[in-house]
Amino acid sequence: xxxxxxxxxxxxxxxxxxxxxxxxxxxxxxxxxxxxxxxxxxxxxxxxxxxxxxxxxxxxxxxxxxxxxxxxxxxxxxxxxxxxxxxxxxxxxxxxxxxxxxxxxxxxxxxx
Amino acid sequence: xxxxxxxxxxxxxxxxxxxxxxxxxxxxxxxxxxxxxxxxxxxxxxxxxxxxxxxxxxxxxxxxxxxxxxxxxxxxxxxxxxxxxxxxxxxxxxxxxxxxxxxxxxxxxxxxx
Numbered sequence: 001x002x003x004x005x006x007x008x009x010x011x012x013x014x015x016x017x018x019x020x021x022x023x024x025x026x027x028x029x030x031x032x033x034x035x036x037x038x039x040x041x042x043x044x045x046x047x048x049x050x051x052x053x054x055x056x057x058x059x060x061x062x063x064x065x066x067x068x069x070x071x072x073x074x075x076x077x078x079x080x081x082x083x084x085x086x087x088x089x090x091x092x093x094x095x096x097x098x099x100x101x102x103x104x105x106x107x108x109x110x111x112x
Numbered sequence: 113x114x115x116x117x118x119x120x121x122x123x124x125x126x127x128x129x130x131x132x133x134x135x136x137x138x139x140x141x142x143x144x145x146x147x148x149x150x151x152x153x154x155x156x157x158x159x160x161x162x163x164x165x166x167x168x169x170x171x172x173x174x175x176x177x178x179x180x181x182x183x184x185x186x187x188x189x190x191x192x193x194x195x196x197x198x199x200x201x202x203x204x205x206x207x208x209x210x211x212x213x214x215x216x217x218x219x220x221x222x223x224x225x
Binding site: 041105 | 144148154155157201210213214217
């Protein structure tokens with residue numbers, strides 16, 4: 001079946017703008033994760049959804065970052081008033097109850 | 113606070129060699145540990161998932177072991193091939209009501225033909 005998909009694959013924006021990044025998980029996976037990865041680093045946890053609710057948002061760096069998953073499937077990561085330090089690859093992963101994570105290809109965000 | 117370390121940061125080996133990648137974690141109270149590979153500019157591909165009650169998992173030429181008491185996991189790759197060249201990452205999830213995974217910084221492997 002289809003894997004995790006993320007759109008857009010690349011996003012270039014200007015400092016101060018608002019961006020939305022989308023994740024389509026594998027069908028039937030109830031768990032969904034967002035991570036951020038900077039060059040040469042491992043992914044950094046941002047938020048975890050179980051169904052529609054954010055079960056753990058302890059990794060969101062500040063209140064400019066917000067994520068939703070209104071119907072328990074597609075998720076959107078929203079970043080307000082973007083800063084140059086937000087530039088990174090944003091990765092989404094979904095998981096069945098087994099816990100194994102399946103990652104999407106990521107969205108490369110560049111804030112100019 | 114859980115910290116995950118992977119040593120070495122980079123490794124070059126000739127084709128056909130057996131090799132071991134290391135992952136160390138500071139808090140032994142883990143729920144599971146997962147190994148991934150990441151190709152340049154791509155997302156992560158799951159290789160092996162080890163639950164806390166398991167000692168090892170195998171898939172093809174890959175074998176991952178887990179020693180919680182010493183805070184270590186190793187990924188063994190047998191008969192390495194140039195196609196194995198990638199960055200290998202490990203991630204741990206702590207016990208006790210959290211779903212947060214902590215990743216190491218990875219080992220960048222190059223297998224020379």
